[in-house]
Amino acid sequence: MLARILLVEDDPTISRSLEQALTAEGYDITLAIDGTSARSAFRTLVPDLVLLDLGLPDADGVELCREFRAAAPATSIVVLTARQEEADIVVGLDAGADDYITKPFRLAELLARVRAHLRRPEATEPDERVTAAELEIDAGARRAWVAGEELALRPREFDLLVLLVSDAGRAVSRERIMDEVWDENWYGSTKTLDVHVSALRRKLAEHPRARVPTITALPRYGYRLDLP
């Protein structure tokens, strides 16, 4: 089945070349040129991936990103922005985007990122259950619980948690995480990793009385998951 991509972009020069290139790659593309049509296309399509321009004539792209994320946790959202400021980028990622690409971008890079986001997670052993204090993971079912309550994890958050738990107590380098959780051909910024770690920490801390592992940042190296 073709992956469905919703392209939200009001600049016809950009949208025309993107639509052409993505169609040539074999994706099923729907174009929306403003926030209103993006909202209705999103509802009917439930796309696998959204390429979302933040600067739209009638809508706040960050708000739109938040809505899409809430409506469809499994959809990948890649934000397109002319803003280069790190603060703006973090706002987008915090609103639920999986990734961002700054304009002007190289088409080859954008296509590589789209491919990476649409890559299916590798199949894991069907009954691979891991317990770390009060955190329990069923890798086969792709589900995780803290103190018996299920965590709502996005796909990369889940993969990241599985990787860190599988090497609990040991330092895991950013390069390894990017290779295994994202894609070996990833050549964007790894800021997205830090945003995913923050989200994971927030979710693990939702049960303040539960004994759960903590994620420690190792400056200029990566992360380590520590058992309580």
Ligand code: CA
């Ligand atoms: Ca725009």
